[in-house]
Amino acid sequence: MWVRMRFGIGWRDLAAALAYCAVPSSRAKARAAAVNAWTDQEDCLILLSVRSAFDLLLQELALEPGDEVLLSAWTVPDMIRIVEAHGLVPVPVDVDHRGHLCMDSLSRSMTSRAQLLVVAHLFGGRTPLDNVVPLLKKHGVMLVEDCAQSFDHVGDAGHPDSDVVMHSFGPIKTATALGGAVVRVASGSLRNGMESRAAKAPVQTRFKFSLRVLRFSILKLLSGKRAASVLFGLLSRFGVDVDAKVNSLGRGFIGRDILKQIRLQPSAPLLKLMTRRFKEFDFGRIEHRKRLGEIFDRELGFDERPADDSRWICPLFVPDKQATCDRLRAAGFDATCRSRMVVVPAVDEREAIIAGENWDRVVFLPWYPDLNESEVRRMARAVRPR
Numbered sequence: 284m285w286v287r288m289r290f291g292i293g294w295r296d297l298a299a300a301l302a303y304c305a306v307p308s309s310r311a312k313a314r315a316a317a318v319n320a321w322t323d324q325e326d327c328l329i330l331l332s333v334r335s336a337f338d339l340l341l342q343e344l345a346l347e348p349g350d351e352v353l354l355s356a357w358t359v360p361d362m363i364r365i366v367e368a369h370g371l372v373p374v375p376v377d378v379d380h381r382g383h384l385c386m387d388s389l390s391r392s393m394t395s396r397a398q399l400l401v402v403a404h405l406f407g408g409r410t411p412l413d414n415v416v417p418l419l420k421k422h423g424v425m426l427v428e429d430c431a432q433s434f435d436h437v438g439d440a441g442h443p444d445s446d447v448v449m450h451s452f453g454p455i456k457t458a459t460a461l462g463g464a465v466v467r468v469a470s471g472s473l474r475n476g477m478e479s480r481a482a483k484a485p486v487q488t489r490f491k492f493s494l495r496v497l498r499f500s501i502l503k504l505l506s507g508k509r510a511a512s513v514l515f516g517l518l519s520r521f522g523v524d525v526d527a528k529v530n531s532l533g534r535g536f537i538g539r540d541i542l543k544q545i546r547l548q549p550s551a552p553l554l555k556l557m558t559r560r561f562k563e564f565d566f567g568r569i570e571h572r573k574r575l576g577e578i579f580d581r582e583l584g585f586d587e588r589p590a591d592d593s594r595w596i597c598p599l600f601v602p603d604k605q606a607t608c609d610r611l612r613a614a615g616f617d618a619t620c621r622s623r624m625v626v627v628p629a630v631d632e633r634e635a636i637i638a639g640e641n642w643d644r645v646v647f648l649p650w651y652p653d654l655n656e657s658e659v660r661r662m663a664r665a666v667r668p669r
């Protein structure tokens with residue numbers, strides 16, 4: 284069984300992470316090394332997660348209650364919760380099947396209460412921003428890029444006109460460090476404010492990070508082809524809803540009080556693991572993933588994608604999603620109709636219609652560089668048998 288997700292981190296990285304946890308070291312030095320491994324500019328912060336960065340940004344901006352934050356209509360639920368926790372209103376901006384913003388919807392969302400737009404670059408692709416920037420400038424709305432799903436090179440500064448650009452290295456991300464985020468903040472005063480606010484938060488303990496490394500080591504062990512088949516068989520026998528269980532396993536933060544969990548500073552071992560990943564990650568894995576994507580699209584006669592689409596995940600929009608999932612499972616591919624993302628709920632008449640309709644017919648395929656070309660062709664045949 285090709286399980287739906289595999290963690291993109293090697294055993295040597297995990298062993299190194301445990302060694303970092305065992306030996307005390309300076310966090311200030313580890314943070315400086317992580318920043319230097321990413322950029323030679325002085326405009327980046329290293330934080331615990333993208334959610335921490337977004338929460339910090341909203342704390343620092345201190346907007347008026349009832350102000351609006353425009354969000355790409357597909358995002359993770361915590362991004363919506365964070366907006367609400369600050370007394371603000373999350374407003375959906377519709378997206379097409381690639382996750383690109385629909386300009387009509389964006390124009391409709393531009394009320395006098397709109398303060399910032401958070402563009403999520405989804406599934407490994409990039410939403411074009413050149414038309415978005417002038418509209419935001421006209422209305423005095425900040426541009427925040429959420430690159431949690433689109434990392435493809437170290438030092439990515441995002442669009443030159445962005446106010447904030449956030450990259451995540453959480454457990455299921457490309458080049459994961461099992462946590463951490465790099466955040467470029469264009470305004471020096473905003474960045475300094477965020478940095479001093481972040482410095483007041485408690486620090487993630489080395490012990491806590493070591494437990495995280497152990498947890499994901501076990502999950503990595505279980506996500507191998509044979510181990511996954513045995514585990515899935517066992518769980519189903521005991522009546523466990525395997526689909527739901529597997530989806531919840533890779534979560535970076537577990538528990539209800541999300542703000543408490545994200546308001547922490549990254550530990551020295553996490554910072555060191557980030558540095559290691561920035562320096563040693565094999566970017567050939569992304570190229571391989573892109574090649575697999577091209578083969579898959581060709582097999583199914585899909586349109587060509589932009590060259591900068593790094594294919595982090597592979598959503599498929601089909602009329603018969605459950606039947607498609609069943610066919611894929613029978614062929615040994617653990618596809619799922621469940622996602623960790625949601626459609627941002629409507630506000631007044633501002634509704635994400637296209638995103639909503641597509642979400643009702645989405646299937647997520649197992650998708651990682653460990654797949655090979657013949658298996659990807661076989662997966663395409665299972666999607667649409669001839």
Ligand SMILES: Cc1ncc(COP(=O)(O)O)c(C=O)c1O
Pocket residue numbers: 331332333334335358359362403429431432450451452453463464535
């Ligand atoms: C679009 C998007 N935004 C934000 C996040 C949260 O990132 P982090 O885990 O670094 O908080 C994710 C995580 O998957 C995501 O997909």
